[in-house]
Amino acid sequence: DARVTQTPRHKVTEMGQEVTMRCQPILGHNTVFWYRQTMMQGLELLAYFRNRAPLDDSGMPKDRFSAEMPDATLATLKIQPSEPRDSAVYFCASVPRGLKGAGVSNRSYEQFFGPGTRLTVL
């Protein structure tokens, strides 16, 4: 069945190193979200794209984080340089293409999440 995939599942790195996380949305989904889960904040939205164009990246620390969607099948989240406070689980989620007004159905707001990348920065 169709799923959002994320790689790597786990990453341990040292402070100052570059980290790249990848997400493959479900085929046909045109909106992709990046979240970070921490104990204190729950799920924080970092950035999201629609039709590969960035819509909102106000949740990301701009000096070190960058998000791109080079094509419809790949979204990337980079941290350079990484810091220990970046240690968290990073989730990607995608949403199918919908028509305006499709929001009346129960499932149209549903975001389909990947399994996450657990990042540890030492």
Add this chain to the structure above:
Amino acid sequence: DQQVKQNSPSLSVQEGRISILNCDYTNSMFDYFLWYKKYPAEGPTFLISISSIKDKNEDGRFTVFLNKSAKHLSLHIVPSQPGDSAVYFCAASAGGKTSGSRLTFGEGTQLTVNP
């Protein structure tokens, strides 16, 4: 500014009893609310939702109640089962009738159902 708050980090109930998870929000523009369930080492999965034009939505053992005047919603699970043990996230959208709208999530509540 936490616009969606789940004030209970954890909840423990006995199998067969009712589980009630609570969520409060501050943004009056939110018009759609969802609950997600998350097992360890997996991503959150959609559970149930409710539009702001309703005050109750039921799906099997799961019922979501919305009190707009109090800006409060709750998820009831009856009867609770050990397999329901997971983290439950409350989420809200101000997207109107457009799909793919951004969601604002709460901090999550860890539910443990004891056999």
